[in-house]
Amino acid sequence: MKVVIIGAGVAGLSIGWKLREGGADVLILERAQPARAATWAAAGMIAPTAETAHAHPDETPFARRSAALWPEFAAKIEEKSGRKIGYRRDGALMVARSEDEARQIASRSNRELLTADEARAREPLLGSAIAGALWDAEEAQVDSRALGAALTNVFVRAGGKLSVNEAAVRIEVGDGWLGATTPFTTHVADKVLVAAGAWSGRIEMDDNVLPPVRPVKGEVLALVPPQGALLPAQVVWGNGVYLVPREGRLLIGATMEEVGFDTRLTDAAENWLTDRAVSLMPSLANWTIDEHWAGLRPAAPDGLPVLGETSVKNLFVATGQFRNGILFAPAVAETVSRLILGLDAPEIRAFSPQRFGKAP
Ligand SMILES: Cc1cc2nc3c(=O)[nH]c(=O)nc-3n(C[C@H](O)[C@H](O)[C@H](O)COP(=O)(O)OP(=O)(O)OC[C@H]3O[C@@H](n4cnc5c(N)ncnc54)[C@H](O)[C@@H]3O)c2cc1C
Numbered sequence: 447m448k449v450v451i452i453g454a455g456v457a458g459l460s461i462g463w464k465l466r467e468g469g470a471d472v473l474i475l476e477r478a479q480p481a482r483a484a485t486w487a488a489a490g491m492i493a494p495t496a497e498t499a500h501a502h503p504d505e506t507p508f509a510r511r512s513a514a515l516w517p518e519f520a521a522k523i524e525e526k527s528g529r530k531i532g533y534r535r536d537g538a539l540m541v542a543r544s545e546d547e548a549r550q551i552a553s554r555s556n557r558e559l560l561t562a563d564e565a566r567a568r569e570p571l572l573g574s575a576i577a578g579a580l581w582d583a584e585e586a587q588v589d590s591r592a593l594g595a596a597l598t599n600v601f602v603r604a605g606g607k608l609s610v611n612e613a614a615v616r617i618e619v620g621d622g623w624l625g626a627t628t629p630f631t632t633h634v635a636d637k638v639l640v641a642a643g644a645w646s647g648r649i650e651m652d653d654n655v656l657p658p659v660r661p662v663k664g665e666v667l668a669l670v671p672p673q674g675a676l677l678p679a680q681v682v683w684g685n686g687v688y689l690v691p692r693e694g695r696l697l698i699g700a701t702m703e704e705v706g707f708d709t710r711l712t713d714a715a716e717n718w719l720t721d722r723a724v725s726l727m728p729s730l731a732n733w734t735i736d737e738h739w740a741g742l743r744p745a746a747p748d749g750l751p752v753l754g755e756t757s758v759k760n761l762f763v764a765t766g767q768f769r770n771g772i773l774f775a776p777a778v779a780e781t782v783s784r785l786i787l788g789l790d791a792p793e794i795r796a797f798s799p800q801r802f803g804k805a806p
Contacts, residue, residue: 662703701715
């Protein structure tokens, strides 16, 4: 079976790898360089408790299943690529700034909340304006840039073909075949998977069945501490931001903006992120901004992932992971590769691309 995948982000690369393991002949078309879009921009949190507070009932079990698959997924990627991807299950502290917020946070878990003093004992950088915190030891993180590079390596070592700087501009639907047309040629395949992140709805088709995903911009800062200052030992959420210790830096994320495909960096975002972080951890005012970047999350109108076969036979989609594409990666890879290979896959009807009908 020949499969063409459009997009080499975490989704396309990990599904492509699983398809190779299942014996398919796989070509990934990447319009730029692999894993340099949302996957590169991500903070890399594997945060089913912190991120699925208001999730759809079908999303929470999917997130939990994926988080449980992560340790083995990470170990296999490291073993097959010979590279470290920084998977760490150090837990996360979800900080409340008022009694009201403390009650909301407490409802995410059956664990007891820490008092403000207990939270500061776990994370001494926290300031005085906190009411308590939820501690979840199961939350994890991965270095998403290292992950993208390692997955690219694993896919190619598994015998996958990757064509970079080759954008799919159109999908052709033939009689028993599909084609991905690029400026250079039409790649004919038995099955095509669109895993083009926030751009997944923008590929031309005669009868457009691709989902109406849109980009949601996120800006992130990385701070370096002054000499002698320690990084937090775990991910910390609070005051509308998250703080992720990574390789000697502290990532502060992330804004959420609906500004189309604009990824320009703004002073407003920089100020918003630093103000929020400093009011949570006052000593961060003395840290230095080392990097500032932006990325586009792929979001469906209902906020749910879009995974599975479209109403065009053999045309599949994996997008709409929104804020959780790193968390979801192992479950997406397993589920979508099995669907493409025609094997039994876990039930994900709520995520079907067919829920949107055809685009006008
Ligand atoms: C600031 C920020 C922070 C985030 N933090 C987290 C986090 O902590 N945890 C988490 O789980 N998730 C996080 N996310 C979300 C996560 O990054 C995404 O959900 C995930 O990376 C989506 O992966 P993807 O492979 O679908 O898309 P992408 O990584 O965007 O990859 C899509 C690829 O398709 C290519 N492409 C597009 N159009 C075409 C075309 N026509 N032809 C060929 N190639 C094409 C692009 O060049 C790109 O390489 C964050 C996102 C952002 C922006």
